[in-house]
Amino acid sequence: xxxxxxxxxxxxxxxxxxxxxxxxxxxxxxxxxxxxxxxxxxxxxxxxxxxxxxxxxxxxxxxxxxxxxxxxxxxxxxxxxxxxxxxxxxxxxxxxxxxxxxxxxxxxxxxxxxxxxxxxxxxxxxxxxxxxxxxxxxxxxxxxxxxxxxxxxxxxxxxxxxxxxxxxxxxxxxxxxxxxxxxxxxxxxxxxxxxxxxxxxxxxxxxxxxxxxxxxxxxxxxxxxxxxxxxxxxxxxxxxxxxxxxxxxxxxxxxxxxxxxxxxxxxxxxxxxxxxxxxxxxxxxxxxxxxxxxxxxxxxxxxxxxxxxxxxxxxxxxxxxxxxxxxxxxxxxxxxxxxxxxxx
Amino acid sequence: xxxxxxxxxxxxxxxxxxxxxxxxxxxxxxxxxxxxxxxxxxxxxxxxxxxxxxxxxxxxxxxxxxxxxxxxxxxxxxxxxxxxxxxxxxxxxxxxxxxxxxxxxxxxxxxxxxxxxxxxxxxxxxxxxxxxxxxxxxxxxxxxxxxxxxxxxxxxxxxxxxxxxxxxxxxxxxxxxxxxxxxxxxxxxxxxxxxxxxxxxxxxxxxxxxxxxxxxxxxxxxxxxxxxxxxxxxxxxxxxxxxxx
Ligand SMILES: Nc1ncnc2c1ncn2[C@@H]1O[C@H](COP(=O)(O)OP(=O)(O)OP(=O)(O)O)[C@@H](O)[C@H]1O
Ligand SMILES: [Mg+2]
Numbered sequence: 028x029x030x031x032x033x034x035x036x037x038x039x040x041x042x043x044x045x046x047x048x049x050x051x052x053x054x055x056x057x058x059x060x061x062x063x064x065x066x067x068x069x070x071x072x073x074x075x076x077x078x079x080x081x082x083x084x085x086x087x088x089x090x091x092x093x094x095x096x097x098x099x100x101x102x103x104x105x106x107x108x109x110x111x112x113x114x115x116x117x118x119x120x121x122x123x124x125x126x127x128x129x130x131x132x133x134x135x136x137x138x139x140x141x142x143x144x145x146x147x148x149x150x151x152x153x154x155x156x157x158x159x160x161x162x163x164x165x166x167x168x169x170x171x172x173x174x175x176x177x178x179x180x181x182x183x184x185x186x187x188x189x190x191x192x193x194x195x196x197x198x199x200x201x202x203x204x205x206x207x208x209x210x211x212x213x214x215x216x217x218x219x220x221x222x223x224x225x226x227x228x229x230x231x232x233x234x235x236x237x238x239x240x241x242x243x244x245x246x247x248x249x250x251x252x253x254x255x256x257x258x259x260x261x262x263x264x265x266x267x268x269x270x271x272x273x274x275x276x277x278x279x280x281x282x283x284x285x286x287x288x289x290x291x292x293x294x295x296x297x298x299x300x301x302x303x304x305x306x307x308x309x310x311x312x313x314x315x316x317x318x319x320x321x322x323x324x325x326x327x328x329x330x331x332x333x334x335x336x337x338x339x340x341x342x343x344x345x346x347x348x349x350x351x352x353x354x355x356x357x358x359x360x361x362x363x364x365x366x367x368x369x370x371x
Numbered sequence: 372x373x374x375x376x377x378x379x380x381x382x383x384x385x386x387x388x389x390x391x392x393x394x395x396x397x398x399x400x401x402x403x404x405x406x407x408x409x410x411x412x413x414x415x416x417x418x419x420x421x422x423x424x425x426x427x428x429x430x431x432x433x434x435x436x437x438x439x440x441x442x443x444x445x446x447x448x449x450x451x452x453x454x455x456x457x458x459x460x461x462x463x464x465x466x467x468x469x470x471x472x473x474x475x476x477x478x479x480x481x482x483x484x485x486x487x488x489x490x491x492x493x494x495x496x497x498x499x500x501x502x503x504x505x506x507x508x509x510x511x512x513x514x515x516x517x518x519x520x521x522x523x524x525x526x527x528x529x530x531x532x533x534x535x536x537x538x539x540x541x542x543x544x545x546x547x548x549x550x551x552x553x554x555x556x557x558x559x560x561x562x563x564x565x566x567x568x569x570x571x572x573x574x575x576x577x578x579x580x581x582x583x584x585x586x587x588x589x590x591x592x593x594x595x596x597x598x599x600x601x602x603x604x605x606x607x608x609x610x611x612x613x614x615x616x
Pocket of ligand 2: 416417418453535
């Protein structure tokens with residue numbers, strides 16, 4: 028759901044960076060408290076995720092590095108540091124660390140009821156804030172400079188959006204894991220964008236696809252032994268994306284192709300009809316018969332198109348002659364007017 | 372008769388890195404003029420507008436609108452950004468974009484209602500885009516997108532309008548339609564400031580002009596200062612426009 032905003036911001040990498048940045052937080056939280064209690068660990072993830080994000084912001088603003096560079100830098104820095112800490116923890120003798128690597132790839136099976144409650148609560152808070160600041164989010168995403176001239180505090184809106192993206196990511200870590208989290212954030216949004224042109228609908232669909240992938244993925248991985256939940260969920264989400272890219276009615280590849288072929292056919296018909304119209308116009312009687320032969324030199328004319336025009340009752344064919352019907356004449360003259368109008 | 376000063380800029384200096392792109396600009400724009408800002412690419416025209424509107428933070432200098440700091444007078448000012456500054460693939464409709472012009476007066480959280488919608492429809496009508504109100508913005512032509520931006524500014528019902536290249540990539544018909552709207556605004560005693568590239572049309576469209584190239588070269592009535600001398604100073608090369616009388 029919140030992924031929609033990341034996609035529209037062209038900051039798709041941000042999700043990746045945040046989830047990787049969360050790793051050292053988990054490790055540090057474990058080192059300090061020695062506990063495996065997921066709330067503590069997630070708090071650590073949240074803090075280091077936020078630090079990472081605002082560092083990225085700072086780097087982009089202060090130096091003139093491109094945003095990809097800054098993201099990549101923070102991503103590898105934090106992830107490397109996190110891995111280092113994890114190895115260190117694993118070498119420790121008291122090792123009840125076994126649970127920590129679940130944050131790498133995720134394991135929904137280890138979710139406790141309290142974790143699920145936490146997710147539900149945070150999700151509803153996000154939803155509430157989203158609805159409350161809907162107008163502000165929309166205009167900031169579309170045109171940040173303009174938003175500023177209207178007197179809105181753009182920094183505040185920006186921080187709000189970012190915080191919620193970080194929150195969503197951190198919560199998802201347990202289920203999907205650090206490595207695949209960004210895919211989980213972006214895939215539903217990318218799929219949703221294919222189906223709709225309205226921001227509201229897009230966010231709703233993304234949430235739906237996301238939830239569906241989650242449920243379905245978990246079900247599959249639970250029914251098969253030894254399948255990690257995270258990858259399965261992401262694969263299900265990926266299937267949504269592929270399906271959407273191919274089949275969506277307005278942006279999908281399949282329908283684009285079909286429309287293209289249909290348009291080309293229509294165009295051929297129209298061109299032939301227009302040509303006939305020109306000939307027929309020179310006669311007082313529009314239904315005056317003409318030889319089919321004179322059409323032969325005309326580009327775009329085939330026997331097939333003539334037959335189709337006859338099927339549509341635009342022309343009648345008698346032997347080697349054709350003549351325009353009243354209906355055909357009308358259609359053709361409409362086509363003409365339309366064309367000159369659209370050129371105005 | 373002494374005219375009211377709508378916009379007053381003092382000692383404005385702006386830099387992105389170390390080198391200033393605007394250097395010590397002083398400028399007074401009288402109320403009710405239709406003013407062109409001209410200068411070569413990279414002269415800092417867009418930067419000037421963005422600094423006036425608080426989008427960029429200047430190193431030094433101040434901007435006042437009707438004798439008060441800009442921040443207190445925001446509601447008097449409307450902005451038409453350069454068309455290329457936003458992503459037109461954003462999932463929204465023409466009407467929705469125009470409605471955004473009402474967000475400022477609505478303030479936080481409150482949603483636009485019937486009144487705002489009516490205002491937006493009127494603005495669309497004015498720019499001749501009413502038939503396209505439900506159209507996805509990605510499916511509008513460049514000139515139509517430009518008109519949508521203009522309508523969004525009109526909805527704000529401001530006193531001062533800043534427009535960054537509103538004629539960029541529009542055909543002759545649209546250009547005339549837009550300039551007629553601007554002239555109407557001037558008639559209503561509004562002040563309109565336009566970044567403009569086509570020097571030939573300056574005398575025909577505008578009554579006031581500012582030459583800019585990092586520094587302010589000149590500012591004043593078109594009939595007094597729009598001459599080869601100032602053009603040469605601004606554009607560096609020996610410039611000759613034939614000004615039709
Ligand atoms: N975001 C930025 N970061 C760094 N330098 C910038 C940035 N934007 C503009 N500049 C530089 O500032 C100078 C002025 O740019 P500006 O966009 O104001 O010019 P302009 O007069 O609007 O040009 P044009 O006619 O091409 O629109 C240019 O030299 C440009 O390279
Ligand atoms: Mg510019």
